[in-house]
Amino acid sequence: MQFFKTPDIKFIQKRRIAYSISGVLVLVGIISIFNLNLGIDFMGGTSIVLQFEKSISITELRNALTGADMGNIEIKRFGSKNEVLIYVEQQKEVSAQEMAVRVESVIRDALPDINYQRIKFDTVGPKIGEELRKSAVLAVLFALFLILIYIGWRFELVFAVGAIIALFHDVLITLGIFTLFNFELSLKEIAAFLTIVGYSLNDTIVVYDRIRENLKLLRSEDLSVIINRSINQCLSRTVVTSVTTFIVVLILFLIGGSVIRGFSFAMLIGVIVGTYSSIFVASPLVLEWQSRHGGKGKLRMMKRKK
Amino acid sequence: MKGKNLFKTMLVVVLVLWAFVALWPTYKLQSLSPTEQKTLEAEGELMPLLEKGIRLGLDLQGGMYLTYEIDLPELFSQIAENKDPIFEEIMENVRGSLNVKTEDFLTILIEEFKTQDIPLHRYWGERRDSDAKVEDFLEDQAKDAMDRAMQKLRNRIDQFGVAEPTIQKIGSRRILIELPGVTNQERAKELIGKTALLEFSLVKDPRVVMETIEKIDQAVARARKGESINEMELLPKDTTEAVAEQKESQDKAVSVSELFGEEEIDADIEQAEADTALLVDENLFEENPFIALLRNTQGRDVAVPVENVRAVKRILAREDIQRFIPSDAVFRWNAETFKVENKDYRELFLVKKEPALLGKHVTDARVTIGNDIKSQGRPVVNFALDPKGRRIFSRVTGANLDKRLAIILDSMVTSAPVIQTKIPDGRGQITGIPGMDEAKMTAIVLRVGALPAPLRVIEERTVGPSLGTDSVNSGKMAALIGFGIVVLFMIIYYRTAGLIANVALLMNLLLLMAMLAQFGFTLTLPGIAGIVLTIGMAVDANVLVFERIREELKTGKTVRASIDSGYSRAFKTILDANITTLMTAVVLYQFGSGPIRGFAVTLAIGIVISMFTALVVTRMIFDGMTSRKVMKQLSI
Numbered sequence: 037m038q039f040f041k042t043p044d045i046k047f048i049q050k051r052r053i054a055y056s057i058s059g060v061l062v063l064v065g066i067i068s069i070f071n072l073n074l075g076i077d078f079m080g081g082t083s084i085v086l087q088f089e090k091s092i093s094i095t096e097l098r099n100a101l102t103g104a105d106m107g108n109i110e111i112k113r114f115g116s117k118n119e120v121l122i123y124v125e126q127q128k129e130v131s132a133q134e135m136a137v138r139v140e141s142v143i144r145d146a147l148p149d150i151n152y153q154r155i156k157f158d159t160v161g162p163k164i165g166e167e168l169r170k171s172a173v174l175a176v177l178f179a180l181f182l183i184l185i186y187i188g189w190r191f192e193l194v195f196a197v198g199a200i201i202a203l204f205h206d207v208l209i210t211l212g213i214f215t216l217f218n219f220e221l222s223l224k225e226i227a228a229f230l231t232i233v234g235y236s237l238n239d240t241i242v243v244y245d246r247i248r249e250n251l252k253l254l255r256s257e258d259l260s261v262i263i264n265r266s267i268n269q270c271l272s273r274t275v276v277t278s279v280t281t282f283i284v285v286l287i288l289f290l291i292g293g294s295v296i297r298g299f300s301f302a303m304l305i306g307v308i309v310g311t312y313s314s315i316f317v318a319s320p321l322v323l324e325w326q327s328r329h330g331g332k333g334k335l336r337m338m339k340r341k342k
Numbered sequence: 343m344k345g346k347n348l349f350k351t352m353l354v355v356v357l358v359l360w361a362f363v364a365l366w367p368t369y370k371l372q373s374l375s376p377t378e379q380k381t382l383e384a385e386g387e388l389m390p391l392l393e394k395g396i397r398l399g400l401d402l403q404g405g406m407y408l409t410y411e412i413d414l415p416e417l418f419s420q421i422a423e424n425k426d427p428i429f430e431e432i433m434e435n436v437r438g439s440l441n442v443k444t445e446d447f448l449t450i451l452i453e454e455f456k457t458q459d460i461p462l463h464r465y466w467g468e469r470r471d472s473d474a475k476v477e478d479f480l481e482d483q484a485k486d487a488m489d490r491a492m493q494k495l496r497n498r499i500d501q502f503g504v505a506e507p508t509i510q511k512i513g514s515r516r517i518l519i520e521l522p523g524v525t526n527q528e529r530a531k532e533l534i535g536k537t538a539l540l541e542f543s544l545v546k547d548p549r550v551v552m553e554t555i556e557k558i559d560q561a562v563a564r565a566r567k568g569e570s571i572n573e574m575e576l577l578p579k580d581t582t583e584a585v586a587e588q589k590e591s592q593d594k595a596v597s598v599s600e601l602f603g604e605e606e607i608d609a610d611i612e613q614a615e616a617d618t619a620l621l622v623d624e625n626l627f628e629e630n631p632f633i634a635l636l637r638n639t640q641g642r643d644v645a646v647p648v649e650n651v652r653a654v655k656r657i658l659a660r661e662d663i664q665r666f667i668p669s670d671a672v673f674r675w676n677a678e679t680f681k682v683e684n685k686d687y688r689e690l691f692l693v694k695k696e697p698a699l700l701g702k703h704v705t706d707a708r709v710t711i712g713n714d715i716k717s718q719g720r721p722v723v724n725f726a727l728d729p730k731g732r733r734i735f736s737r738v739t740g741a742n743l744d745k746r747l748a749i750i751l752d753s754m755v756t757s758a759p760v761i762q763t764k765i766p767d768g769r770g771q772i773t774g775i776p777g778m779d780e781a782k783m784t785a786i787v788l789r790v791g792a793l794p795a796p797l798r799v800i801e802e803r804t805v806g807p808s809l810g811t812d813s814v815n816s817g818k819m820a821a822l823i824g825f826g827i828v829v830l831f832m833i834i835y836y837r838t839a840g841l842i843a844n845v846a847l848l849m850n851l852l853l854l855m856a857m858l859a860q861f862g863f864t865l866t867l868p869g870i871a872g873i874v875l876t877i878g879m880a881v882d883a884n885v886l887v888f889e890r891i892r893e894e895l896k897t898g899k900t901v902r903a904s905i906d907s908g909y910s911r912a913f914k915t916i917l918d919a920n921i922t923t924l925m926t927a928v929v930l931y932q933f934g935s936g937p938i939r940g941f942a943v944t945l946a947i948g949i950v951i952s953m954f955t956a957l958v959v960t961r962m963i964f965d966g967m968t969s970r971k972v973m974k975q976l977s978i
Binding site: 037038085087153154156157158160161163164171172175178183186187224227230233234237238239242246249269270276277279280281282285287288292293295296299 | 401409527528799800801802803804805806808809812813816817819820823824827828831834835836837867868871874875877878879881882885886889892893911914915918919920921922923924925926927929930932933934935937938941942945
């Protein structure tokens with residue numbers, strides 16, 4: 037069985053449309069940076085997950101807690117109807133544990149008949165929050181830097197630049213959609229983003245590799261033709277790998293449980309966007325760069341003896 | 343060619359066998375029923391099995407993760423002298439800046455003093471010490487406070503009886519603690535945070551200890567028979583050799599409730615296992631049930647095998663048993679365990695309840711190398727006492743020569759040296775310490791009692807066990823379903839080649855899990871996600887090869903040739919593509935912690951193994967297929 041026998045889709049020719057779509061999505065992503073839903077890992081504070089005996093009304097809880105003068109409190113569903121996630125902001129004078137105890141006693145007073153159990157509890161001090169923020173950003177930047185060097189070395193600078201732009205594109209779009217659906221950003225999700233970087237790059241390199249090969253084989257052809265042919269040749273593999281990875285991550289998203297839901301959602305979007313970017317961003321960018329800077333539209337690689 | 347193939351085949355076979363061996367403990371653990379678990383525990387076999395199985399992270403087992411930071415403002419405040427309102431004001435300012443600035447407290451403090459133009463030696467160190475000298479002094483204090491805090495925490499956590507706790511220094515100001523399986527968070531933190539209490543208590547004469555043990559023994563024997571022990575007459579017993587008997591002891595597994603004939607509710611922090619299996623000397627058990635729990639080994643008066651510690655604690659805690667303990671004495675356990683012939687024991691002491699000296703009188707304690715005849719070249723601990731302490735100590739040592747003095751931190755005995763001379767000047771020396779490590783620890787323990795080591799919680803994460811089990815189950819389910827779908831897809835899309843890829847995938851997972859078990863990597867929930875992801879991406883390497891082979895076949899090459907060139911062409915691509923994902927995994931490992939590291943590890947190992955299986959294993963199988971007969975067609 038084969039999805040594409042001898043594909044010859046005019047990817048390069050359609051690239052302008054792709055650029056506009058990407059443009060819009062990246063814009064969404066950039067805007068989202070100012071509206072990030074940061075979890076306590078980065079903001080400090082306390083989050084408590086309570087599991088009640090039976091289904092509980094969030095409004096009821098909220099009413100009970102707002103009255104008690106606790107600063108900013110946010111309540112969300114965690115997993116099932118019985119589970120509730122309560123956020124308490126970092127208070128200046130009061131330690132996080134004290135806040136948690138206060139919250140629980142308020143709930144106990146307000147709803148004396150319902151039993152509950154604390155199943156998860158996280159507290160992050162403000163200093164650590166700041167440190168984690170810094171190290172998350174550092175990690176992403178460091179990874180990108182390593183990648184730039186590696187691809188610059190294995191391929192050519194053009195390719196490296198194209199790949200990095202594609203990666204920024206991927207991360208921004210995924211971030212945008214992620215925030216749009218109101219998922220919370222914590223350390224796990226940063227890990228997901230880094231994985232998406234790795235995955236998208238994986239994909240991009242496969243196409244780049246084919247382009248590099250074809251540059252040697254089809255010296256006489258135009259660059260745009262070479263790139264298009266390369267993408268088409270990789271299409272079968274790209275689709276199969278994307279589909280299998282997507283299915284697997286989808287299962288994770290559906291069954292994996294609430295703890296990694298944000299993580300799997302980010303991965304889900306990332307797989308799609310990563311595949312898309314290898315075809316419609318990374319590869320065409322090589323062409324764009326070359327046609328603006330390379331004179332005849334042929335790459336150095338084609339002229340080199342190696 | 344044949345030789346190479348043979349080597350490859352053997353390599354693969356060896357790897358698979360190793361994988362099964364490495365995973366056997368995990369499989370066994372999973373399939374144990376509760377009763378089987380207990381029998382193993384009695385034989386002391388459970389712990390080693392747990393250690394060889396796959397470690398589960400806190401998010402899968404349930405437990406607590408705490409990050410403490412030395413409370414430097416508090417520490418420096420406590421060791422400062424001549425405090426005045428200006429001092430308080432400066433400390434206030436500095437504390438405030440602490441929340442805003444990222445520099446170390448010490449740096450901020452020194453800056454503040456400089457701005458105010460006040461010399462540091464007004465509050466710390468000796469008069470006329472330069473600022474630089476006081477700075478060094480404060481830095482040393484901070485470092486020592488870390489050591490004391492670590493020691494105190496280690497001591498405390500030992501008492502919890504947690505399975506595999508982690509206590510780790512992070513940088514120079516922070517301590518990380520992981521307590522798997524602890525569910526009562528409030529109590530845990532409370533107990534950890536309490537101020538350390540150091541005491542020196544006289545150890546009771548061995549004869550008294552023996553008598554007490556025998557009385558308790560009689561009481562327990564009677565309780566077992568259902569007789570009331572409240573009215574029991576305290577008959578003196580002659581056989582003082584009961585405990586020393588080490589003849590062919592048949593160790594029998596007995597449950598605690600069998601011992602008491604009742605159920606007990608464990609209200610404290612330890613994971614209350616309903617019924618621990620105990621190790622008792624069968625010969626003694628009937629007549630001397632309590633003594634049977636004890637051992638006399640290696641010059642220690644009363645040693646208890648670790649399996650029996652909980653039971654002995656329960657017995658000693660019973661009100662009706664406590665009658666038999668002399669009213670001025672109390673039992674105390676040694677903080678550390680010791681090994682004899684691969685079995686772990688904990689020493690038990692009977693000490694005077696009223697401490698002879700309180701630890702707060704210790705002013706300093708240092709480790710040096712002895713230079714007199716007795717302790718030539720061996721580590722000794724020198725300690726000094728304050729004026730009040732000197733007087734007390736002089737009296738105590740004078741009146742109790744040749745008796746043992748137990749050094750007790752938070753109710754656990756660190757060591758119990760013998761009082762050899764009267765010590766009139768408050769300068770004591772402890773000799774006969776077996777090793778440098780123990781000497782250092784004893785010195786730190788002495789300092790712990792003397793000086794504060796205030797800690798603050800700056801990060802805490804707790805997962806309840808129910809959530810942990812849920813996560814494990816969802817993870818397993820996701821992995822199984824994911825695996826199933828991918829397997830199916832591969833067969834449909836690549837037919838026989840797909841089948842071969844599936845074999846490789848199976849081997850992938852096997853090797854991955856085996857590596858986790860063998861090298862003690864911790865499996866976390868994101869780690870399981872990493873495994874699931876590996877299932878999806880492992881396919882990629884195979885797909886790259888298969889697509890190439892398909893292309894080559896289309897150009898008319900023979901099956902043999904297509905396979906060969908398919909593999910060689912795909913190799914470079916696979917390498918390049920996977921190396922980049924590997925790089926991100928490494929970055930994740932560096933910057934991440936706990937659960938995220940678990941993810942990075944499974945991802946990285948998964949990728950490497952998938953490259954191996956895709957390039958070596960599947961190739962082997964193809965080669966095997968084509969070497970028999972010339973294939974005209976390939977099912978791919």
